[in-house]
Amino acid sequence: MTEDAMLLQIHDLNVRYHHSPVVKGIDLRIEDKQTVVIVGESGSGKSTLLRSIIGLLGENGEIVSGDIIFEKRSLPGLPEEEYRKLRGSGLSMIFQNPEAFLDPRMRIQEQFHEAVRVHRPMGRKQALQQAAALLAEMQFIDPASILKAYPFELSGGMCQRIAIAMAIVNQPKLILADEPTSALDVTVQAEMIELMIRMQKKHDLSILLVTHNMLVVEKMADMVGVMYQGRLVEWGTKQEVLRHARHPYTQGLLRAVPRLETISRDAMHPGPADDRKAVREGDSMREEVQADRTPGRKHFSSTHWIREE
Numbered sequence: 001m002t003e004d005a006m007l008l009q010i011h012d013l014n015v016r017y018h019h020s021p022v023v024k025g026i027d028l029r030i031e032d033k034q035t036v037v038i039v040g041e042s043g044s045g046k047s048t049l050l051r052s053i054i055g056l057l058g059e060n061g062e063i064v065s066g067d068i069i070f071e072k073r074s075l076p077g078l079p080e081e082e083y084r085k086l087r088g089s090g091l092s093m094i095f096q097n098p099e100a101f102l103d104p105r106m107r108i109q110e111q112f113h114e115a116v117r118v119h120r121p122m123g124r125k126q127a128l129q130q131a132a133a134l135l136a137e138m139q140f141i142d143p144a145s146i147l148k149a150y151p152f153e154l155s156g157g158m159c160q161r162i163a164i165a166m167a168i169v170n171q172p173k174l175i176l177a178d179e180p181t182s183a184l185d186v187t188v189q190a191e192m193i194e195l196m197i198r199m200q201k202k203h204d205l206s207i208l209l210v211t212h213n214m215l216v217v218e219k220m221a222d223m224v225g226v227m228y229q230g231r232l233v234e235w236g237t238k239q240e241v242l243r244h245a246r247h248p249y250t251q252g253l254l255r256a257v258p259r260l261e262t263i264s265r266d267a268m269h270p271g272p273a274d275d276r277k278a279v280r281e282g283d284s285m286r287e288e289v290q291a292d293r294t295p296g297r298k299h300f301s302s303t304h305w306i307r308e309e
């Protein structure tokens with residue numbers, strides 16, 4: 001792959017909060033339509049790496065040295081106005097807690113309209129048509145009702161699917177995903193992974209995803225990076241990292257997940273087990289309703305509202 005074909009290149013990146021170095025000398029590259037998954041222990045700097053790329057380090061954070069090149073453009077030092085244009089239309093981010101990302105005071109339709117309006121001069125009706133089409137892709141059976149809902153009326157999994165739809169509504173090239181499955185019930189996690197895979201294929205996305213979930217690595221990763229104490233201690237294809245882990249942290253991580261013996265074997269002999277199954281229509285809704293049953297809270301079933309007393 002030539003340098004020109006790279007979507008994102010990170011060179012010797014060093015980031016600190018106040019005077020504490022958190023990301024140390026990271027080199028990383030993402031090709032078009034590739035999924036890179038970063039794993040690593042808590043506090044190793046994974047989220048900081050993502051926030052450096054999208055320009056949301058906050059007041060404490062600072063890129064000390066190194067470069068982040070997105071579509072041949074150097075990002076550190078980009079004026080905030082330029083960054084704002086880039087966020088959503090070039091790069092987009094999915095967070096761990098979609099409820100926190102969505103504005104609780106606004107209906108979903110207003111949030112979509114707002115997200116689109118920032119980047120494109122588009123009327124409300126057209127923006128909502130696009131939103132409804134994306135929500136249908138995200139396996140919502142009744143997008144019109146979802147658009148009228150407030151976030152608190154929806155389950156965590158539903159909010160995350162909406163957040164993904166919102167992240168891609170302005171056709172970005174690269175999605176940064178910070179533990180997109182970890183706040184979700186385990187029954188919804190696998191489904192979210194399948195949805196992200198489908199979205200990636202349909203919308204030609206590249207994904208840089210941070211996770212503790214080895215199922216995400218198994219299902220989604222083309223390349224895997226392992227972070228440890230701010231450094232990228234392992235980097236390679238999924239097969240290379242799973243079969244020939246060199247760093248003790250990675251070896252420990254793999255030992256802790258017995259299933260990965262199967263994964264490594266499948267990685268060596270890709271076959272039907274490696275196939276990406278399509279998401280079955282309707283299952284997600286059933287699982288969501290089963291998974292999220294707070295008394296008195298309204299839920300969507302596949303076709304109508306359910307209120308539990």
Ligand SMILES: Nc1ncnc2c1ncn2[C@@H]1O[C@H](COP(=O)(O)OP(=O)(O)OP(=O)(O)O)[C@@H](O)[C@H]1O
Binds near residue numbers: 018022042046
């Ligand atoms: N805004 C901040 N100000 C100061 N220190 C911070 C800030 N954000 C994160 N840190 C510190 O930087 C280090 C790396 O944090 P980061 O969130 O990037 O790690 P992580 O690998 O994503 O962890 P986790 O898996 O738990 O989310 C941690 O020691 C954390 O306490």
